[in-house]
Amino acid sequence: MTIEANDPAMAIATEKPASLRPGLEWIARRAEPMVIGLAAILIGLAIFSLFILAVGKSPATLFQLMYTGGFGSWFSVQNSLSRAAPLLLTALCVALPARLGLVIIGGEGAVVLGGVAAAAMALPLAGTAPVFLSLVLMAIAAMVAGGIWIGLAGFLRHYRGVNETISSLLLSYIAIALMNQFVEGPLRDPASLNKPSTKPLPAEYMLGNIPGMDVHWGLVVGALACIISWVLIEATSYGFAARIAGGNVRAAQIQGLAVGKLIVGFTALAGSFAGLAGMIEVAAVQGSANASLAAGYGYTGILVAFLARHNPLAIIPVAILLGGIDASGGLIQRRMGLPDATVLVLQGTLFIVILFCETFYGRFKIFNPDLWKRSR
Amino acid sequence: MEEAAIGIWGVPLAIFAGAIRVSTPFIFVSLGETITERSGRINLGLEGTLVFGAMTAYAVAVITGSPTLGVLAAIVAGAIFGLIHGWICKFPKVNDIAIGIAMMQFGLGLAFFLGKSFIQPVAPKLPSISLGGWANSPQIQAALNINVLFFLGAALALFLFWGFKNTRIGLILRVVGDSTDAARAMGIDPDRVRLLATAAGGALAAIGGAYLSLYYPGSWNEGISSGQGLMAVALVIFARWNPIGCFLAALLFGGAGALGPALQSVGVTQGYYLFYAAPYVLTLIILIATSSPTRSLAGAPGALSLTK
Numbered sequence: 001m002t003i004e005a006n007d008p009a010m011a012i013a014t015e016k017p018a019s020l021r022p023g024l025e026w027i028a029r030r031a032e033p034m035v036i037g038l039a040a041i042l043i044g045l046a047i048f049s050l051f052i053l054a055v056g057k058s059p060a061t062l063f064q065l066m067y068t069g070g071f072g073s074w075f076s077v078q079n080s081l082s083r084a085a086p087l088l089l090t091a092l093c094v095a096l097p098a099r100l101g102l103v104i105i106g107g108e109g110a111v112v113l114g115g116v117a118a119a120a121m122a123l124p125l126a127g128t129a130p131v132f133l134s135l136v137l138m139a140i141a142a143m144v145a146g147g148i149w150i151g152l153a154g155f156l157r158h159y160r161g162v163n164e165t166i167s168s169l170l171l172s173y174i175a176i177a178l179m180n181q182f183v184e185g186p187l188r189d190p191a192s193l194n195k196p197s198t199k200p201l202p203a204e205y206m207l208g209n210i211p212g213m214d215v216h217w218g219l220v221v222g223a224l225a226c227i228i229s230w231v232l233i234e235a236t237s238y239g240f241a242a243r244i245a246g247g248n249v250r251a252a253q254i255q256g257l258a259v260g261k262l263i264v265g266f267t268a269l270a271g272s273f274a275g276l277a278g279m280i281e282v283a284a285v286q287g288s289a290n291a292s293l294a295a296g297y298g299y300t301g302i303l304v305a306f307l308a309r310h311n312p313l314a315i316i317p318v319a320i321l322l323g324g325i326d327a328s329g330g331l332i333q334r335r336m337g338l339p340d341a342t343v344l345v346l347q348g349t350l351f352i353v354i355l356f357c358e359t360f361y362g363r364f365k366i367f368n369p370d371l372w373k374r375s376r
Numbered sequence: 377m378e379e380a381a382i383g384i385w386g387v388p389l390a391i392f393a394g395a396i397r398v399s400t401p402f403i404f405v406s407l408g409e410t411i412t413e414r415s416g417r418i419n420l421g422l423e424g425t426l427v428f429g430a431m432t433a434y435a436v437a438v439i440t441g442s443p444t445l446g447v448l449a450a451i452v453a454g455a456i457f458g459l460i461h462g463w464i465c466k467f468p469k470v471n472d473i474a475i476g477i478a479m480m481q482f483g484l485g486l487a488f489f490l491g492k493s494f495i496q497p498v499a500p501k502l503p504s505i506s507l508g509g510w511a512n513s514p515q516i517q518a519a520l521n522i523n524v525l526f527f528l529g530a531a532l533a534l535f536l537f538w539g540f541k542n543t544r545i546g547l548i549l550r551v552v553g554d555s556t557d558a559a560r561a562m563g564i565d566p567d568r569v570r571l572l573a574t575a576a577g578g579a580l581a582a583i584g585g586a587y588l589s590l591y592y593p594g595s596w597n598e599g600i601s602s603g604q605g606l607m608a609v610a611l612v613i614f615a616r617w618n619p620i621g622c623f624l625a626a627l628l629f630g631g632a633g634a635l636g637p638a639l640q641s642v643g644v645t646q647g648y649y650l651f652y653a654a655p656y657v658l659t660l661i662i663l664i665a666t667s668s669p670t671r672s673l674a675g676a677p678g679a680l681s682l683t684k
Contacts, residue, residue: 103473161669165420165473166610170656170663173603177653184649302477341488348482352464355474359467 024372032367033309036357044353048346057336069331070324077324078214084323085215085284086111088222089277090301091308091315092229093150096270097164098310099233100263101246102157106168107274108298109175110149114142114275115282116179119198119289120187122282126202134205139279146275147268149175154267158260164267176294183290197290207284218280222319225273229312242266274298300326303351322347386515387638393519394634395627396526397592401426401584401601402626403529405608407536408580410617412458414540415573416553416566416679417465420476422581423605424483425457429582430589431491434596437499443590446499447525450582457483458578462571480605494596502591525587529623532580536619549573553677581605610659614666616675629655 049059070080093107121141125134149171156162182198189199207217233239245252245259252259277297282289304322308314329343365371405422412419419425429450437446461479465472505527508520540546552559552569559566584604589596611629615621636651 103471103477105477156664156667159669160664161667162663163613163667166606166613167660167663169603169606170610170660173656174653174660177649177656180649180652181647185647299481303481306474306478339489339492341485341492344481344485345489346485348478348485351478352475352482355478356464356467356470358469358471361469 025369028367028372029369032361032364035367036360037307037309037354040354040357041350043357044346044350047353048349051345051349055338057338062332062336062338062342065332065335066325066328069328075214076327079327080320080324081213081215081219082285082323083326084319085218085222086277086281086297087301087304087319087323088219088226088315089273089280090297091304091319092225092301092312093146093270093274093298094302094305095308095310095312095315096229096233096273097150097154097263097267098305099239099242099246100266102154102263102267103165104150104153104168104267104270105165105302106150106153106170106172106175106298107271107301108294108296109168109172110146110271110274111278111281111298112172112179112293113149113175114146114278115286115289115293116182116187116198116278117141117145117275118279118282119201120182122201122205123187123199126199126205131205135207135283138283139276142275142279142282143272144275146278147272150271150274151264151268153271154263157267158263172298179289179293180291187289189288192288192290195290197286197288200288201283205283206287207280216280216284218277218284221276221280223316225276226312226315229269229273233312238262238265274301300347303347306351307354384642387642389515389519390638390641391631391634394638395631396519396522397630398633399626399630400523400526400529400587400592401604402608402611402629403526403533403623404584404587405581405605406611406615406622406626407529407532407619408577408584409608409612410536410577410615410619410622411549411580412570412574412577413612413680414549414553414617414677415570416556416677417462417570417574418472418476418609418680419458419461419479419574419577420473420606420609421457421461421479421483422476422577422608423601423603424480424487425454425578425581426585426588426605427601428457428483428487429454429585430600431487431494431585431596432582433586434499434589435491435494437590438494438497441500443500443502446590447502447583447586450586451579454578454580454582454585455575456578457582458575459571461578462574465574466567466571488598491596491598495598499590499596501594502587504591523587523591525583525591529626533619533623540619550677553679556679581608584608607655607659610663614659614662617677618675629658632658 045063052059052062069076071077090107090111093110094104097104118138118141121138122134125137129137150168153164153168153171156167157164184196187198188196209216210220233242241252241257242262244255245257245262249259278293281293281297286292300322304315304319307322308318325343325346329340332338332342333340405426409419409422432453433443433446433450436449437443440446457479461475464470464475502523502525504521504523506517506521508517511517511520540550548564548569551562552564552566556566559569585601588600588604593600607629611625612622615625632655635654636648639651640648
C-alpha cells in the first residue's frame with residue numbers, strides 16, 4: 001500500500017507533540033534577524049527613494065517597474081530565476097569561508113577561471129564523448145580551477161598569514177588577465193572577430209532548460225549547492241568545527257581541530273562553487289568562454305551572501321530577489337530614462353544599510369529569548 | 377641622429393615615463409589609506425571613492441572649465457565618502473572591511489549613475505611641467521612632461537613621513553591606531569580621530585581619481601579605474617604604513633603596469649595580457665614574502681582589523 005502525501009493520517013503523525021511545539025522564546029530568537037533584516041531593507045529603500053526624488057523621478061513608478069520587470073509576469077519571473085542561478089553559487093563562495101571568519105571577495109576570478117577551464121575541457125571532447133559525460137567533466141574542470149584559486153587564498157591565509165580579502169582580490173584580477181590571455185591566444189576561435197571567444201560548444205552539448213520553463217538547469221544546480229552547504233554547516237562535524245575555528249582559532253587548535261585543513265577545505269569548496277557558476281555561464285548562457293564571464297556575478301554574490309547573513313538556505317530567496325532587481329534594470333532604463341547604474345546605486349544603498357543594521361542585533365530586549373521563557 | 381639612437385632604450389624610457397604617469401593615483405590613494413590605517417581603521421571603499429572622485433572632477437571641470445575646481449570638488453566629495461564610512465564604522469558590531477566593500481559598490485554605482493551624461497564632453501586637462509627641454513629627442517621630452525599632481529604627491533609623502541613622527545597630530549593618530557584603550561586613557565576620542573582620518577583618506581583618494589579623469593588617461597568612462605583603489609590597500613601593507621615607502625611602491629607599481637605597453641611598442645606581443653597582471657602578481661608575491669602567520673606585520677597599527 002502506498003501512502004499518499006496528503007493523507008490526513010500522515011499529517012497527524014508528523015505533527016510534533018504539543019510539548020515540543022515552538023514556544024515564544026523560539027519565535028523571539030528567530031524573529032530578530034527577520035525583523036531587523038526587513039527593517040533594514042525598508043530603510044534602504046527609503047533612502048534610495050530620496051535619491052530618486054532628488055534626481056527628479058518618481059520612486060513609486062520605479063518600484064512598480066522594478067516589480068513588473070522582476071516578478072510581474074511569468075516571463076519576468078523566469079528571467080529573474082535565470083539571473084539568480086550564478087548568484088546562488090557566487091554567494092556560497094562568500095558565505096562558506098565566512099563561517100571561518102574569512103572575508104573572501106575574489107569570487108569573480110573563480111567564475112572566470114571556471115568558465116575557461118570548462119571551455120578548454122569541452123573543446124577536445126566535443127563530438128566524441130557522450131553529452132552527459134562531457135558536461136560532468138566540464139563541471140569538474142571548472143570546480144577544480146575555481147577551487148584551487150580560492151583555496152589558494154585560504155592556504156595563504158593560514159600558512160603565510162596573508163590577508164585573504166586582499167589576496168583573493170588580487171587573484172581575481174590575475175584570473176581575468178589569464179582568461180584574456182587564453183581567449184585571445186591559444187584558445188581563440190579564429191572566427192570570432194570583434195569579440196574574441198573560444199570555439200562555441202555544439203548545440204547538443206549545451207546545458208538545457210528545466211522542462212516546462214525557460215530557465216536553465218543552473219538554477220537547480222545552484223539551489224542544490226545551497227542545500228548541500230546548509231547541511232554541511234548545520235548537520236556535520238565539519239560545519240561545527242568551522243564555526244568553532246571561526247569564533248576563536250586558538251580555542252579550535254587547543255581542541256585539536258585541524259584548522260589549516262578546515263580553512264583550505266572550506267575555501268576550496270567555496271571556490272569550486274564559484275567555478276561551477278563559470279561553467280554554467282559557458283554551458284548554458286554564452287556557449288563559449290569570453291570576456292562576458294567577468295560580468296560582476298562574483299561581486300553581486302558578496303552582497304547576496306551578506307544579505308543572507310551567510311546562511312546558505314537564506315541565499316536562495318535573496319539571490320532570486322537580487323536576480324529580479326537585476327532583471328528589471330533594462331525596463332527602468334527604457335521607461336524612465338534612468339541609467340542602468342540605477343540598480344547598482346540601489347544595491348550599494350541596501351548593502352550599506354543592512355551592514356549598518358548589524359549594530360542593532362542584541363540591542364532590543366523584546367528579542368531576548370529569556371524574556372519569553374515560559375515559567376514551567 | 378638622436379631619434380635613431382633611441383631604439384631599444386625606448387623600453388626603459390617608456391617604463392620610466394609610464395611609472396611616473398601611472399603611479400600618481402597610487403601615490404594619493406595609498407597615502408590616504410596610510411592615514412586611515414594608521415588610525416586603526418581600514419577603508420576598502422577607496423576604489424569607489426577614487427572613481428567617484430574621477431567623475432566629480434571631470435563633471436565640474438566640464439561645467440566650470442577649470443580643472444583646479446574639478447580637483448577641489450573631488451576632494452570635497454571624497455571627504456564626504458570618508459565621513460560616511462567613518463561614521464558608520466564607529467558603531468559596535470559593524471565590520472569595517474564589509475562596509476568598505478559596500479561603500480565601493482555604492483561609490484561605483486553613484487559615479488556611473490551621475491556620470492552617464494559626461495562620457496561625451498571633453499574637459500580641460502590638468503597642467504604638466506616640462507623638464508625635458510634640454511633633450512632633442514621628442515620621446516625624452518614626452519617622458520619628462522610630468523603632471524603637477526605627481527610632485528604634489530611626492531611632497532605630501534615627505535610631509536606625512538615627517539608629520540607622523542614629529543607632530544602632535546601624528547602622535548595622536550599613532551596612539552589611536554595602536555591601542556583604543558591607551559587613546560581613551562589619554563583623553564583622546566578615538567572615534568573622532570578615526571572619523572577625521574577616514575575623511576582625509578577619502579579626500580586624497582579622490583585626488584587620485586581626479587588625476588585619472590583630468591590627466592591620464594584623461595577622460596571619464598566607466599572603466600577608468602582597473603582596481604587602483606583596491607591595489608593601493610595592498611600597497612600600503614607592502615610599504616609598511618610608511619608614506620615614503622608608499623611613494624616608492626607606487627612608482628614600482630606604475631613601472632610594472634607600464635611594462636606591457638612598453639614591450640608591445642618594440643614588437644614584443646607574446647603574452648601581452650599576462651603583462652597586465654604584472655602589478656597584481658608583484659603585489660601578491662610581495663605580500664606572501666613579507667607576511668607571517670605567527671607574528672603581526674612589522675609596523676602594523678595594533679588596532680587594525682586587517683592584521684589581527
